Amino acid sequence: MLNHHVSDELLLSYEAGSLAEGWSLAVATHLAYCAPCRERARAAAQVGGALLETIGAEPMREDALALALARLDAAPPAPVREVKPAVASNVPAPLRDYIGNDLDAIAWRNLGTGAKQFLIKTGDGQTSVRLLRIAAGKPVPEHGHRGLELTVVLRGTLVDDEDRFGVGDIEEANDAVEHQPRAGEEDECICLAVTDAPLRFKSLIVRLAQPFLKI
Numbered sequence: 001m002l003n004h005h006v007s008d009e010l011l012l013s014y015e016a017g018s019l020a021e022g023w024s025l026a027v028a029t030h031l032a033y034c035a036p037c038r039e040r041a042r043a044a045a046q047v048g049g050a051l052l053e054t055i056g057a058e059p060m061r062e063d064a065l066a067l068a069l070a071r072l073d074a075a076p077p078a079p080v081r082e083v084k085p086a087v088a089s090n091v092p093a094p095l096r097d098y099i100g101n102d103l104d105a106i107a108w109r110n111l112g113t114g115a116k117q118f119l120i121k122t123g124d125g126q127t128s129v130r131l132l133r134i135a136a137g138k139p140v141p142e143h144g145h146r147g148l149e150l151t152v153v154l155r156g157t158l159v160d161d162e163d164r165f166g167v168g169d170i171e172e173a174n175d176a177v178e179h180q181p182r183a184g185e186e187d188e189c190i191c192l193a194v195t196d197a198p199l200r201f202k203s204l205i206v207r208l209a210q211p212f213l214k215i
C-alpha cells in the first residue's frame with residue numbers, strides 16, 4: 001500500500017500530454033506501482049476531455065477546474081486489472097527503455113560521498129533525470145535545487161522529516177521546501193530523481209550572463 005501519490009495538477013497535466021519527458025517519466029513510474037493512481041489517471045483523462053468540450057461552447061466557469069477535480073475525487077473506484085510484468089525485472093516498465101531491466105547491473109558512477117548516480121538522458125532539455133543510490137542512513141547528495149523536484153523510490157526507503165517514502169511512493173517538492181531527505185536506516189535506497197534543468201543557451205554571451213541574469 002503506497003502512501004504518497006501524484007497530485008491532481010500533475011496527473012491532469014500528464015494526461016493532457018503537457019509534461020516534459022522527465023516529469024512524465026516520474027509520474028509514469030509511480031503509476032506503474034500504483035493501481036489507485038492509474039484509476040485516477042483514467043478518470044482525469046475523461047474529465048480533461050469533458051473540460052475541452054465545454055471550452056468554446058460557452059465561457060468556462062471560474063470553478064470549472066475545482067468542479068472537475070471534485071468529480072475526480074468522487075469517481076467510484078473501478079476494478080483495476082493488475083499489470084503483469086512481461087519480463088523478470090526489478091525495474092518498473094516505464095524506466096526499462098532508459099536503464100534496462102536490472103537495478104544491480106546499472107553502470108553506477110560514484111559521487112564520492114558514498115552515494116552513486118546514473119544520469120538518464122531525455123530529449124526534453126527542461127529536466128535533469130537521474131537515479132540515485134544512497135547507502136543506508138545517508139543523505140541524498142547534491143540537494144540544492146530550484147524549482148520542482150519529483151522523487152520516486154525504487155528500492156528501500158527515503159525519509160524526509162517525519163515522512164517515509166517506500167517503494168513506489170512519489171515525493172513532490174518545490175523550492176519553497178527546505179529539506180534534506182535521507183535513506184532509511186535499514187537498507188540502501190535507490191530512487192528516480194527529476195529536477196528542473198538549469199536553462200542552457202547556445203550563445204556564449206548569454207551563457208556568460210546567465211549567473212547575473214539569474215536564469
Ligand SMILES: [Zn+2]
Pocket residue numbers: 002004005006030034036037038
Ligand atoms: Zn498513487
